[in-house]
Amino acid sequence: MQAITIIGAGLAGYTVARELRKLDKTVTLTIITADDGGFYSKPMLSNAFAQNKPAAQLLTQTAGQMATQLDAKIVTGARVNGIDRVRNTVNTGAGHFEYGKLVIAVGAQPIRLAIDGDAADQVLSVNHLHDYAVFRSRLDLTQPGARVAILGAGLIGCEFADDLAGANHAVTLIDPNPLPLAALAAPALSHGLQAALTARGIALRLGTTAARIDRSAGGLRITLADNSAFETDIVLSAVGLRPDLALAQAAQLQTGRGIMVDATGQTSAPDIYALGDCAEYTVEGGTRILPYIAPLMTAARAIARTLTGQTTAIDLKPAPIIVKTPCYPLALMPPPLHAIDAGHWHSETGNERTICRFYDSQGIMLGFGVAPQEAGVRQALLASLGTADAMKPQQTNPI
Ligand SMILES: Cc1cc2nc3c(=O)[nH]c(=O)nc-3n(C[C@H](O)[C@H](O)[C@H](O)COP(=O)(O)OP(=O)(O)OC[C@H]3O[C@@H](n4cnc5c(N)ncnc54)[C@H](O)[C@@H]3O)c2cc1C
Numbered sequence: 599m600q601a602i603t604i605i606g607a608g609l610a611g612y613t614v615a616r617e618l619r620k621l622d623k624t625v626t627l628t629i630i631t632a633d634d635g636g637f638y639s640k641p642m643l644s645n646a647f648a649q650n651k652p653a654a655q656l657l658t659q660t661a662g663q664m665a666t667q668l669d670a671k672i673v674t675g676a677r678v679n680g681i682d683r684v685r686n687t688v689n690t691g692a693g694h695f696e697y698g699k700l701v702i703a704v705g706a707q708p709i710r711l712a713i714d715g716d717a718a719d720q721v722l723s724v725n726h727l728h729d730y731a732v733f734r735s736r737l738d739l740t741q742p743g744a745r746v747a748i749l750g751a752g753l754i755g756c757e758f759a760d761d762l763a764g765a766n767h768a769v770t771l772i773d774p775n776p777l778p779l780a781a782l783a784a785p786a787l788s789h790g791l792q793a794a795l796t797a798r799g800i801a802l803r804l805g806t807t808a809a810r811i812d813r814s815a816g817g818l819r820i821t822l823a824d825n826s827a828f829e830t831d832i833v834l835s836a837v838g839l840r841p842d843l844a845l846a847q848a849a850q851l852q853t854g855r856g857i858m859v860d861a862t863g864q865t866s867a868p869d870i871y872a873l874g875d876c877a878e879y880t881v882e883g884g885t886r887i888l889p890y891i892a893p894l895m896t897a898a899r900a901i902a903r904t905l906t907g908q909t910t911a912i913d914l915k916p917a918p919i920i921v922k923t924p925c926y927p928l929a930l931m932p933p934p935l936h937a938i939d940a941g942h943w944h945s946e947t948g949n950e951r952t953i954c955r956f957y958d959s960q961g962i963m964l965g966f967g968v969a970p971q972e973a974g975v976r977q978a979l980l981a982s983l984g985t986a987d988a989m990k991p992q993q994t995n996p997i
Contacts, residue, residue, distance in 0.1 A: 599625045600698020602905055603688060605678050607631035609640060610874025610894045611703035615668045617902035627670040628695060632677040635661025643730045644757035645922050648764030653731035681849040683867055699869045699905055702857060706839035706875035706889060715810035717818050723835045740831045743767055747820055747830040749808055751778035753921060755836035760923040763798045770801040772808055782932045784954030786945035787967045794926035841876045841887055854878050856887040861911045863901040873897040881914055892917040916983055918976055926969055929976045933965030961986045
């Protein structure tokens with residue numbers, strides 16, 4: 599079997615490697631990564647402040663331990679800056695590496711908002727363990743109780759807000775939408791989350807954006823688009839991630855919002871695969887970026903089988919997004935974008951739980967959300983997805 603090289607040592611890269619080793623103990627496996635190759639669970643990054651966990655505690659295995667476990671060569675601190683598809687090599691500052699088959703798992707980059715002001719460059723974002731360590735050290739400088747302004751009340755912004763409030767920091771959450779989680783949740787659940795975050799002591803500045811960030815005597819001064827201003831110690835951006843396409847585009851692989859892959863995870867080049875936050879998967883009815891753990895695990899299993907000669911399609915199943923906001927734990931299955939204008943949300947509250955179902959014009963349930971969420975309710979809703987069974991909620995789900 600041809601030697602396999604993986605670019606990236608995040609959950610996507612390491613999961614392919616693990617799945618591969620379950621199927622083949624002997625193939626030569628090389629992992630090249632720009633970071634230090636330590637293994638950690640990224641979802642922990644927005645849930646670890648309230649538990650006061652330093653970065654070192656989130657690291658579960660070092661690159662050396664991973665190399666032993668995977669029987670792989672792991673090249674750390676080596677950013678791949680080119681893929682030579684004729685010579686089958688990847689190029690790094692540390693030299694060229696040959697590949698037989700290549701897997702790209704380079705993740706995504708935080709989106710940088712264009713903000714004016716002499717402190718606009720002070721905005722932090724947390725997408726890696728190293729970012730988390732930097733952010734924690736900034737918080738430590740202003741203990742106890744730093745003032746943190748978070749840009750973006752989406753999934754990650756709300757999780758950080760709840761977690762930081764749980765660690766006794768004074769949080770302000772800023773978002774141009776009128777409600778938190780506006781892009782993912784039914785309005786009834788967004789209202790519920792807004793109330794819970796407010797009760798947690800978080801200040802919500804909704805319907806506006808940060809226009810300027812300047813240095814001030816007391817730290818940083820944020821001026822919002824509505825011309826109001828306030829002082830903060832730290833600004834954290836959580837406005838989203840963009841798949842990292844630089845390598846793929848330089849190698850002339852087909853890209854859209856992400857690196858385009860077919861049903862097996864193969865890019866437009868034979869012998870090159872992609873998965874994780876950098877990929878744009880082929881799904882029923884089109885293509886989608888899916889920057890979550892469940893799809894990358896499914897993709898990793900399929901790609902590992904394909905790499906070992908058993909061509910396997912990535913069988914992506916609908917998986918609810920679990921929002922890790924302990925003050926109001928949610929599970930969300932947003933309806934497909936194309937269906938939103940032609941459908942409606944039906945919300946019901948009972949037994950201290952709110953369940954929202956999204957129906958298309960034919961009465962088919964295409965999405966849902968629930969808070970507080972728990973596995974049993976989540977699974978029941980998932981089972982009704984794509985059917986008209988849930989049209990009469992009092993019969994199917996008496997709450
Ligand atoms: C705070 C936070 C909380 C989250 N919570 C959840 C959750 O609860 N549930 C869920 O499903 N998802 C969650 N996610 C999303 C999930 O964590 C990601 O989808 C997943 O971790 C992405 O893994 P990845 O390996 O594709 O990318 P990354 O983890 O970004 O890994 C990319 C790797 O590629 C390396 N790399 C990049 N460029 C190069 C290069 N040119 N050369 C060499 N190496 C390179 C990097 O060093 C890194 O090792 C969360 C994300 C964040 C940020």
